[in-house]
Amino acid sequence: MIKRELVIVGGGPAGMAAAIAAAESGVKDILLLERDQHLGGILNQCIHPGFGLHRFKAELTGPEYADRFIKLVRDSSGIEVSLRSFVVKLTGEKRLSYLKPGALEEIEAGAVILATGARERTREMIPIPGSRPAGIYPAGLAQKMINMEGWIPGREAVIIGSGDIGLIMARRMALEGMKVKAVIEIQKTSRGLVRNVVQCLEDFGIPLYLRHRVTGIHGAGRVEKVNVAEVDDEYRDKPGSGFEIKCDTVLISVGLIPENELLEMAGAEMDEKTNTPAAPEVNLTSIPGIFACGNACKIYDLADWVSRDSEKAGKMAAEYLKKVLSNQRRDL
Amino acid sequence: MSSHDVIIVGAGITGAAIARELSGFKLKTLILEKEAEAAFGVSKSNSGIIHAGTQNDPGSLKARLCVEGNRLIHDELARDLGLNFIRCGQLIVVFDLKDLPELEKIQRDGETLGVEGLQIVDRLWLNAHEPGLGPEVQAALYVPSAGIISPYRFVYALIENAVKNGVELKTSHKVTAIRRLKDGKHRFEVTASGKIFKAGFLVNAAGLFADELSAMAGAPGFRITPRKGEEYLLDKKREHLVNHIIFPLPTADSKGILIIRTSDGNPMIGPTAHDTGNKNDLATTDEGLAETLKGARRMIPSISKSDIIAYFAGLRPVCGHDFLIRHEEKVPGLVNVAGIQSPGLTAAPAIARHVRGILEENGLELIPRKDFHKQREKPVHLFQIPLSKTRELIKKEPAYGDIVCRCELVSAQEIRDAVKRGARTLDGVKFRTRAQAGRCHGGFCTTRIIKLMQEELGLGPKEITKRGPGTELISDERK
């Protein structure tokens, strides 16, 4: 078992900011584990502008914003980056196991920061009844397909939920020549940023149906149509309000859930409703020496705030390590 | 034109088991399947329970073949084919002690059929062995020989082994016409996907479409009515929700809403049972969800709607109350294997032996093959093995350390293995490996899987489908 001072799981904006801050606070031995082939996390597929307005007073795209941090990580002598490294196990004693092509590694860490991000809520979590044709995508997957691979997922789309990824994808698909027929939102207001409602829907003439829900998705091979109904204050369908929209593509954008399976595995207390660590303060968990930051800790609407809070997590881990060290010295 | 001793129509569990059974003999056997892969019909969407044989009329064919199928899976196939069969046992619970006589009847009927170890247990026993049961449950019948299996991987194992022993499988081959011949050796001329195949014997294992196929061959006379069952899968975090499979007392049409353990870890609740006139109606409904939750929570109250991560509907191919397995005297050489509703998955190996007997009685010559390989190499699944074993595997093949599906721990090498073993679609990869079957539903891994499949199959991205032609995922590529 190899010993490392600080292990950070996740190389998105959260993990990178935490690593840089920890290094600046004097931690000399930091291992940053990222399961993808590159650092940057979800920012890599966010090719639209709108990042860094607060942080850098500049309007950057996701990859540009990530690049500024990647450079700092690479320049820091205390940070070792291991890509395509997937953590499969974490214990309360801060022992980690991770897989990478060709190896299974085991580590004993002095402190751990979990910056594992979030996953999208799915159709199944709502749950929307109907059949299971091809053509239903979590909005983030559609984003990755179009922006990273150049794959256009269909021709006529309906977006369920008005989260920011869904709004941004409405514009993205419209720009790619797809017809975006509607965004359906069960709440009274959009879940996304106002600027996204204006710039991504209104500017493109895409209708937003507030207080409506999709009551069914249908299709034998590909999606053929969705059923929609208006809802009342108790989210019950208003009789007679139902209509259908023909489409071959459905995007689901109904929010994010923090990915905290490792923290749970380590035995930390969780807030079951939000799937976040149960702790008195942001970035803390119920296990001393294990921290969480970024979307794994709570869902943020701007990467700028992720970077800001994650730096605090890096500092907290550095202070924790110092304290442990000085306690050990005193005990000697 | 190609010539065969036996053509089997349908590569579900029934057709697969028959093919594997016949592959032990010197025969030329062909399976024709309309879907892009095997196990894409009824056999993909069921409860995955290997029933003990109780809850069937003891005089029925179903009951006898179920008990025998369970025994064959436990004693032979699980080992020979590397199936992950788990005999976790089953509890049939009652909410009222007045119903005890019904449990006793199920016990007596089961014992008559040779089901072993049946035992009525009281609430004290249940508290110790199934602590999550709700307060309404009073007693249960414990059925130790019931178990669970992955239904599609069961089909794939049988098919792989049959193919290894010389059976030919043609997927994306829908049988559209059958002509009867009188040229001695060949009695059937079968048209599928514009090609012609001839054979002496025709085995109809076409599931929901067995009635149409039989009519095509000149033997109308029965009708399959689909009975829909909706099932809801729970998050793997609830893996230890129950220790057994839990049933209420059965009703006339169904075994009721069950709490099902699955061999992959996610518990499942369902199935409903409602007749539908449409053989393609695989939609789940708000009503089905409400009915399932209500039934399940009466037995295990801690189940909540937010535990659900996936759902599907399956159609039972119903034809009366029993299986319909017979040689059609009016169409010599045609063997119908129809109405294979529950417990068809369990009974399949016994059905296969039974069909072999019928074929032999009707003139098929069966000469055992000396070079029959009854064993199949088990595919690697990281989620089934301890980390120490994973370490050894990665040493031999580095790509087992390259994780593609994070929710279910599936490596790039497992995806490649699946394609090498026959996966041609994203669903085929999912059924074989579990990649995309977890809580994120492929949100993170789909693009990577598509790229791996492209590499292995030499296809363009637009040619990759969810489950065959008409289910493409990508409509255009950006210029």
Ligand SMILES: Cc1cc2nc3c(=O)[nH]c(=O)nc-3n(C[C@H](O)[C@H](O)[C@H](O)COP(=O)(O)OP(=O)(O)OC[C@H]3O[C@@H](n4cnc5c(N)ncnc54)[C@H](O)[C@@H]3O)c2cc1C
């Ligand atoms: C909700 C539900 C739960 C169930 N639970 C259980 C359980 O727990 N345990 C159990 O033992 N059983 C269970 N069953 C029953 C079990 O699933 C079925 O008995 C079994 O899968 C039937 O298999 P099959 O091969 O006969 O049919 P299928 O799997 O449907 O196979 C028939 C094949 O024939 C093909 N085909 C049809 N027409 C043509 C044509 N013209 N040309 C070429 N190919 C054709 C189809 O595409 C299909 O692949 C359940 C069923 C349902 C619906």
